[in-house]
Amino acid sequence: MSTVLVINSGSSSLKYQLVNTVDGSKIAAGLVERIGLPGANIAHEQNGIKTQHTREIPDHTFAFAAVTRVFAEQQMPFESLQLTAVGHRVVQGGEKFIEPTLITDEVERAIAELSALAPLHNPGQLAGIRAARKVFPKTAHVAVFDTAFHQSMPPAAYEYALDQNTARQYSIRRYGFHGTSHSYVARRAAEFLGRPVSDLKQVVLHLGNGASACAVQGGTSINTSMGLTPLQGLVMGTRTGDIDASVVFHLHRTAGMSIDEIDTLFNKQSGLLGLSGSADMRDVTAAAASGDARATQALAVYTHRIRHYLGAYAFELGGLDTVIFTAGVGENVPQIRAAVCADLAAYGIVLDSALNQQHSRKVREISAAESRVRVLVVPTDEELEIALQAQSLVASL
Structure with a gap:
């Protein structure tokens, strides 16, 4: 079995899913809410059984540690799964990231720089990436960008009719989002149609x-x-x-x-x-x-x-x-x-x-x-x- 832990991290939340990439099945999934706030909670689902876990979770690093404990309590410690990778959703990849990217310190810095274009999303996702790399230091971490699928658009589609010096200086253009969904759905439709x-x-x-x-x-x-x-x-x-x-x-x-x-x-x-x-x-x-x-x-x-x-x-x-x-x-x-x-x-x-x-x-x-x-x-x-x-x-x- 080849397993990937998928992470979608927000400023005070962390959504996760453990996926078998051979048959596409969901092994387990959950949501950590109220990170850094009173009443933090983990809603976990595994083998069709839903459980609730209350923890003190001051930051995303503690959130990942808490999730690993939940998996262990459910008789599925991560060590037994031999994760192939941890996949991270990142909303804004700008013009730099046009495909899935192995996360390094340099990639982290670039995602941080792109936060100006996605202030509601990239900072929380970056916090999740940093925390996950601490908890799983020997596992490959991959960033998958919402914007990447749309980098194939021609300039006529992505450029705004704005002063070009201003547009280039501040990276103003159409980027598009939901790219992972559009890519997946288009391919599944083709498979269905044969x-x-x-x-x-x-x-x-x-x-x-x-x-x-x-x-x-x-x-x-x-x-x-x-x-x-x-x-x-x-x-x-x-x-x-x-x-x-x-x-x-x-x-x-x-x-x-x-x-x-x-x-x-x-x-x-x-x-x-x-x-x-x-x-x-x-x-x-x-x-x-x-x-x-x-x-x-x-x-x-x-x-x-x-x-x-x-x-x-x-x-x-x-x-x-x-x-x-x-x-x-x-x-x-x-x-x-x-x-x-x-x-x-x-x-x-x-x-x-x-x-x-x-x-x-x-x-x-x-x-x-x-x-x-x-x-x-x-x-x-x-x-x-x-x-x-x-x-x-x-x-x-």
Whole structure:
């Protein structure tokens, strides 16, 4: 068995998953919450059994030590697993990191320097990397970057029409995110269809609390909706998505709002939450079904934005073979899939309403027999993708 420990670390949390990269199975998984705060807790799942563990966890190093104790208590000490690698999710890799990278002290410093582009993500992930390297000093550590998959975009897609001296000085360009998900889902769709991914023109719609669209041509990203940060693009749970930059100036000048207040408004108080009062798609769809006008309008804005990107990317790709729905909303909310694909028969997209209503954790097709474009639901697995990429890199060394 080849095992990889996958880590997704935040400023006060640490999500982990132990993956068998031979068959893709999840051996164990868990979440450490409230690191450095009172009431720190580890929720651990192994062999279908969920357990809760309370520990004093002042920092990420203690968090990793606590996780190793939990594994030992569950009769699965790490020493017995002979880890192949520890794979770390890192949100922002900038232009420097375009593929999975073996973590060294130099790589750590580079990730720290990129924190200015992802202040909400990279610092916490860097803390997790440093802590894990102390706990597993003899194991290979691999960084897998959300932005790496999108480094194949052409300059026409990733450059903003900004003064180029300013853009280059401050590294301002479209980077894109959710890259591990888009990469995994596009490949799984090709496997399901029995076609080489290199032959396909795909639009992947990663619809969760964070959401992004990606145009995938021949297995590579040629455009994606998120930009310098994960704020741009589709409407999300609490983020605005696309918005006129002048709204920032307008709110500052007329409402007296500070830059930090506007940042909070755009990232944490907008999106579905701002439109309907709830960031949870389940609440919004239920409210809309009961006749709530705000919720109905929120869903209209949400799906209109997705359709906008779907149409744009179909043109950029020069046609479509597949449209893929993934992530929490994409996989589980048939109303959204139906609204996105409504009245698109002229463009070769026709859903089978019965298939669309079915729920499954497997890859499935929801398009009608007469649909020229295959519409799929593909459950994403970012942890498995990180594990596979980490395993592949270590095997090549």
